Amino acid sequence: MSKLTDVPKxxxxxxxxxxxxxxxxxxxxxxxxxxFASDPLSSxxxxxxxxxxxLSIAGLSAYHFSPWIAVAVVVLMFTVVASxxxxxxxxxxxxxxxxxxxxxxxxxxxxxxxxxLLVDYVLTVAVSISSGIENLGSAIPFVVENKxxxxxxxxxxxxxxxxRGVRESGTLFAIxxxxxxxxxxxxxxxxxxxxxxxxDDMRAPTADFEIKPxxxxxxxxxxxxxxxxxxxxxxxxxxxVEAISNGVPGFRKPKSRNAAxxxxxxxxxxxxxxxxxxxxxxxxxxxxxxxxAKDLVHDGVPLxxxxxxxxxxxxxxEAVFGHGSFLFVVLAAATALVLFLAANTAYNGFPLLGAIxxxxxYLPRQLHTRGDRLAFSNGIVxxxxxxxxxxxxxxxxxxxxxxxxxxxxFVSFTLSQTGMVRHWNRLLAVEKDxxxxxxxxxxxxxxxxxAFFTGLVLVVVLLTKFTHGAWVALLGMCIFYATxxxxxxxxxxxxxxxxxxxxxxEDTVRPSRVHSVVLISKVHRPTLRALAYAKLLRSDTLEALxxxxxxxxxxxxxxxxxxxxxxxxxxxxxxxxxxxxRPVIEYVKSLxxxxxxxxxxxxIPEYVVGHWYEHFLHNQSALRLKGRLLFTPGVMVTxxxxxxxxxxxxxxxxxRRQDWAAPGSARRGPAExxxxxxPRT
Numbered sequence: 001m002s003k004l005t006d007v008p009k010x011x012x013x014x015x016x017x018x019x020x021x022x023x024x025x026x027x028x029x030x031x032x033x034x035x036f037a038s039d040p041l042s043s044x045x046x047x048x049x050x051x052x053x054x055l056s057i058a059g060l061s062a063y064h065f066s067p068w069i070a071v072a073v074v075v076l077m078f079t080v081v082a083s084x085x086x087x088x089x090x091x092x093x094x095x096x097x098x099x100x101x102x103x104x105x106x107x108x109x110x111x112x113x114x115x116x117l118l119v120d121y122v123l124t125v126a127v128s129i130s131s132g133i134e135n136l137g138s139a140i141p142f143v144v145e146n147k148x149x150x151x152x153x154x155x156x157x158x159x160x161x162x163x164r165g166v167r168e169s170g171t172l173f174a175i176x177x178x179x180x181x182x183x184x185x186x187x188x189x190x191x192x193x194x195x196x197x198x199x200d201d202m203r204a205p206t207a208d209f210e211i212k213p214x215x216x217x218x219x220x221x222x223x224x225x226x227x228x229x230x231x232x233x234x235x236x237x238x239x240x241v242e243a244i245s246n247g248v249p250g251f252r253k254p255k256s257r258n259a260a261x262x263x264x265x266x267x268x269x270x271x272x273x274x275x276x277x278x279x280x281x282x283x284x285x286x287x288x289x290x291x292x293a294k295d296l297v298h299d300g301v302p303l304x305x306x307x308x309x310x311x312x313x314x315x316x317x318e319a320v321f322g323h324g325s326f327l328f329v330v331l332a333a334a335t336a337l338v339l340f341l342a343a344n345t346a347y348n349g350f351p352l353l354g355a356i357x358x359x360x361x362y363l364p365r366q367l368h369t370r371g372d373r374l375a376f377s378n379g380i381v382x383x384x385x386x387x388x389x390x391x392x393x394x395x396x397x398x399x400x401x402x403x404x405x406x407x408x409x410f411v412s413f414t415l416s417q418t419g420m421v422r423h424w425n426r427l428l429a430v431e432k433d434x435x436x437x438x439x440x441x442x443x444x445x446x447x448x449x450x451a452f453f454t455g456l457v458l459v460v461v462l463l464t465k466f467t468h469g470a471w472v473a474l475l476g477m478c479i480f481y482a483t484x485x486x487x488x489x490x491x492x493x494x495x496x497x498x499x500x501x502x503x504x505x506e507d508t509v510r511p512s513r514v515h516s517v518v519l520i521s522k523v524h525r526p527t528l529r530a531l532a533y534a535k536l537l538r539s540d541t542l543e544a545l546x547x548x549x550x551x552x553x554x555x556x557x558x559x560x561x562x563x564x565x566x567x568x569x570x571x572x573x574x575x576x577x578x579x580x581x582r583p584v585i586e587y588v589k590s591l592x593x594x595x596x597x598x599x600x601x602x603x604i605p606e607y608v609v610g611h612w613y614e615h616f617l618h619n620q621s622a623l624r625l626k627g628r629l630l631f632t633p634g635v636m637v638t639x640x641x642x643x644x645x646x647x648x649x650x651x652x653x654x655x656r657r658q659d660w661a662a663p664g665s666a667r668r669g670p671a672e673x674x675x676x677x678x679p680r681t
Contacts, residue, residue, distance in 0.1 A: 028258075029251075029252075029258050029262050029265075030174070031174055032244075032250065032258065032259075032262050033174075033177070033262050033265060033266060034174045034177035034178065034341070034344075035174075035344060035345075035348055036243045036244045036250070036262065036345060036348060036349075037243070037244060037262065037265075037266035037270075037345070038177050038338060038341050038342045038344050038345050039124055039128065039239055039243065039342045039343075039344075039345035039346070040237065040238065040239060040241055040266055040267075040270045040345075041177065041180070041181060041269060041270055041273070041338070041342070042177075042180065042338045043236050043237045043238075043239055043270070043342070044184065044237060044270060044273040044274045044277055044313070045131065045135065045311060045313045045335050045338070045339055046127075046131045046236065046311060046312075046313075046339075046398060046402070047073075047233070047234050047235075047236045047237040047274060048066075048070075048234070048274065048277045048278050048281055048313070049288055049311050049312035049313075050230075050233035050234060050236055050402060051070075051230050051231075051233055051234040052281065052288040052312060053233070053288050053290050054226065054229050054230035054233050054290075055226070055230050056211050056213070056287075056288055056289045056295065057213065057226060057290065058213055058223065058226055059211055059212075060211045060213075060287070062223075062226070063282065064282075065227055065230070066278055066281070066282060067278065067279070067282065069230050069231050069234050070275050070278040070279075072231055072234075073231070073235060073237055073238075073274065074271050074274070074275060075453075076238065076453060076454075076457060077237065077238055077241075077267055077270060077271050078267060078271070079450050079453050079454075080238055080241050080267075080413060080450060080454065081241065081263050081264060081266070082446050083413075083417050083446055083449075083451075083454075084241060084242065084244065084245050084263055085260045085263055085264065086420055086443045086446060086447055087100060087245045087416065087420060088244065088245050088259040088260050088263065089256045089260060090420065090443075091103075091245075091248075092248045092255050092256040096117075096242060096248075096353070096416075097117060097242055097245065097412040097413075097415065097416035098110050098113050098114045098117065098356065098357070099356075100416045100419040100423070101113040101412075101415045101416055101418075101419045103419065104418075104419035104422040104423050104426075105415060105418065105419045105422065109415050109419070111362065111481055111484055111485065112477070113411065113412045113415050113416065114357055114480070114484065115408075115476075115478075115481040115484070116407075116408035116409070116411035116412045116477050117242065117353055117408060117412050118350065118353065119407075119408040119473055119476040119477050119480060120239065120346075120405075120406075120408035120412070120473075121346035121349050121350035121353070121383060122346070122350070122383060122386045122387050122476075123401065123404055123405050124239060124342070124343060124345060124346040125158075125343040125346045125383060125384070125387035126387045126390040126391050126394070126401050127236075127398055127401045127402055127405055128339050128342035128343045129151050129154050129158075129340055129343055129387070129391065130151055130391060130396040130397060130398040130401055131311070131398040132335075132336045132338075132340040132342075133147050133150050133151050133336075133396055134147070134311065134398055135314060135332065135335050135339060136150075136332075136336035137308070147395065147396040147397075148391060148392060148395060148396045150396075151391045151396040152388050152391060152392070154340050155384050155387055155388050155391070156384070158340065158341075158343055158347060158384075159347075159380060159381065159384040162344065162347040162380050163377055163380055163381075176334055176338050176341060177338050177341060179330070179334045179338075180331075180335060180337070181269055183331040183335075184273045184276070184277070184313075184331070185273070185276075186327070187276075187280070187317055187320050187321065187331060188272075188273070188277070188279075188280065190320055190321070191276075191283070191284075191316070191319075191320040194320065195283055202283065202284045202319040202320060203285060204284040204285055204286040204287070204315040204316065204318065204319045205310070205315055205318055205319075205323070206285075206286060206288070206296070206315060207284065207285035207286070207319075208298065209287045209296045209297065209298050209303070210287075210296075210297045210298070211287055211289055211295060211296065211297070212289075212294070212295045212296075212297050212302075213295075225464065228460045228464050229464035229465070231457075231460065232406070232457070232460050232461040232464045232465055233402070234274075235406050235409075235410070235457060235461065236402060236405055236406055237270060237274050238406070238409060238413075239405065239409050241263075241266070241267075241409075242409070242412055242416070243346075243348065243349040244263050244266070245259070245263075245416075250348065250352075277312060280316045280319075281312050281315075281316055284315070284319035286312055286315050286316065286319075288309065289309070292307055292309040293307060296309075311335075313331075314332060314335070317331045317332065343387070346383060346387075347380060347383060350379055350380075350382075350383040351367070351377075351378075351379025351380050351383065352376065352379075354367040354378075354379035354382070355376045355379060357484065361487070361488050361491040361492070362484040362485075362487055362488050363484060363487060364487065366378045367379050367382070400469065404469045404470060404472050405473070406461055407458075407465065407470045407473040407474060407477075408473055408477060410454050410455075410457050410458040410461055411458060411477070413450070413454035413457075413458070414451060414454045414458050417448075417451035418455075420443075420444075420447035420450075420451075421444055421447050421448050424440050424441075424443055424444035424447065428440050428441070428444070511597060511599040512595065512597040512598050513540035513541070513595065513598045513599070514537070514539040514540050514541075514598070514599050514600075514601055515539065515540065515541045515543075515591055515598060515600045515601065516534050516537055516539035516541065516600075516601045516603060517543055517544075517545045517587075517588070517591075517600060517601070517602050517603065518530050518531055518542070518543070518544045518545065518568070518603045518605075519544075519545055519584065519602065519604050519605070519622075519625070520544050520545070520546050520557075520605070521546060521553075522553070522556075522557055522560070523557065523560045523561065523564065523566075525642060526605035526607060526640070526642035527605055529605065529640055529642055530603050530604070530605035530640040531544065531566065531568055533640050534568075535568075537601070539601060540598075542568055542569075543568060543571050544561075544566075544570045545571050545572075545573065545584065545587065546570065546571070546572050546573070547572070547573050547575050547579075547580045547584065548572050548573065548574050548575055549575050549578045549579075549580065554572055557570075557572075558570065573587055580624075580625075581621070581624050581625055581628055584602075584625060585625075585628050585629070585632065588600050588602060588629070588632060588635055589632065592632070592633070592634050592635070596634070599635075599636060600634060601635075601636045601638060602625075602629055602635060602636070602637050602638070603638045603640060604626065604637065604639050604640065605639075605640050605642060606622050606640065606641050606642065607641075607642055607644055608641045608644060609644050609646050610644065610645075610646030611646055614646060622639070625637075626639070
């Protein structure tokens with residue numbers, strides 16, 4: 001079995017790395033930016049479109065509010081980036097929002113933040129990949145016709161890439177991320193040059209369409225609510241900002257300073273691209289609708305169900321560069337690729353947070369184990385499975401998925417910044433140095449404003465998106481919270497139960513007697529070896545136990561036993577219903593009932609085969625018995641292995657490979673000996 005799985009594993013994820021090579025996987029800033037910030041950078045590909053989709057409900061006249069919404073998103077982005085720069089300096093251990101909230105607000109707040117982040121990471125993968133599939137589908141119809149299958153395929157591919165390790169996946173992801181950023185900046189610059197200097201009339205492919213408003217003539221509170229909903233959709237541009245705070249241990253030294261620099265650079269790039277795309281969308285008359293089949297009209301006729309609505313960035317690129325041009329194709333490909341790779345932010349954040357939670361006993365301990373490539377492999381696989389499930393349920397539709405989005409982000413934002421305010425208050429209470437106090441007061445002011453602003457946005461998001469799907473994200477957070485609480489309670493209960501007592505207890509008292517029972521079916525080599533081993537234990541009583549499921553076989557067993565003169569009593573249990581496991585369990589329990597202070601040692605002979613497929617043909621009864629006996633108090637189970645010829649043959653093959661001499665080795669001598677020979681001087 002090991003050979004069957006090891007070869008494909010090495011092909012897919014590479015050779016295993018030693019634990020002492022963990023330092024080699026740390027990232028410089030140029031690689032850390034695409035690894036940890038690919039989500040907020042790529043969100044500019046769909047966040048502007050989400051703003052226009054919501055505004056289209058009130059018709060084309062509402063589009064003139066889009067620049068003001070962009071300004072609000074920019075202010076929020078700078079606020080969050082400035083706030084998180086304080087986080088990475090104060091808490092560089094990698095706990096991020098979870099550590100900040102737990103330390104300053106208590107375990108319940110920390111668990112709430114962790115639940116929100118875990119949900120958000122899963123949604124990041126689902127939304128990014130679904131959006132990337134839609135962007136790619138604008139050029140390749142097959143992709144959009146098979147959205148779910150293609151999205152699952154991309155998730156599998158990303159999972160394999162991340163299982164190879166953070167350093168390798170980061171290097172692969174850096175090129176398309178930088179190509180995307182360069183392409184967007186080139187599009188913004190060329191579009192501004194054509195519009196301002198050359199005076200060209202750039203028109204998007206949807207510029208001639210009309211929008212049929214779902215609610216025409218909105219005013220007053222209804223209009224304010226619509227604008228708030230559009231703003232909350234635009235806040236998707238902020239997703240992933242917290243990943244850098246959580247990933248500080250992945251940076252090279254000085255970790256905190258490199259993480260803070262990467263945060264600032266990410267915020268500047270994301271804000272510039274977001275505003276540029278919004279401005280170009282307005283200049284090129286991009287038209288979007290939540291239900292384009294009915295609400296987009298051309299020459300008075302709805303476009304119908306066959307119309308495929310391309311993303312805003314794709315329409316703007318077509319207007320600026322021209323349809324089918326080289327730069328248009330490059331940007332379209334880079335956009336689709338970087339949206340796929342944006343999920344890498346979650347692939348780095350989710351396993352790291354899962355490992356921290358596992359260390360704190362809120363998640364299974366397996367999530368704290370590093371794989372062959374020093375990545376948290378179990379967390380990566382768990383994230384991939386959860387994201388794939390969401391993609392299937394929501395049909396890889398980014399517009400439906402994005403309604404679930406950003407709730408968890410702003411829960412973690414708000415609680416984290418509130419925790420930072422308490423952090424600075426605690427330090428200010430004991431700090432006497434005036435210069436240090438001034439720095440702390442400034443940092444506290446930044447975090448206080450961040451807590452207020454993100455808390456306000458959280459209220460807006462909940463009010464405007466709850467009925468549109470945000471309740472699913474809240475439900476997911478509640479499920480995570482309840483599950484992690486139950487896991488911690490279980491681990492605490494087990495730790496308390498197995499703790500070594502300071503005074504003598506029944507676990508330290510020697511049993512009165514040991515009854516050894518050897519399970520047999522017939523007399524053969526494995527049986528004889530198990531009996532010899534059992535005699536070596538010098539138990540108080542020793543007997544062989546067999547179950548009568550076939551009268552002829554049992555008779556033959558008794559005759560062979562007597563013929564060989566085996567000096568161990570043979571006891572046969574009747575089984576009128578041809579069961580093997582139940583009679584043995586009942587007999588062992590009866591021994592325990594007769595003498596509760598005694599211990600029963602059950603010895604089971606087993607075959608050891610050399611090929612994985614042979615396991616299905618042997619030891620099934622032994623497996624069932626061992627599984628049942630584990631739950632029987634006072635019973636010890638011992639397996640006595642007997643290696644069959646196939647397993648011995650495997651050892652001989654390995655020994656022959658080890659002793660094989662390459663052509664010419666007789667002249668050169670063994671490689672090990674050559675290495676030990678000192679060089680001539």
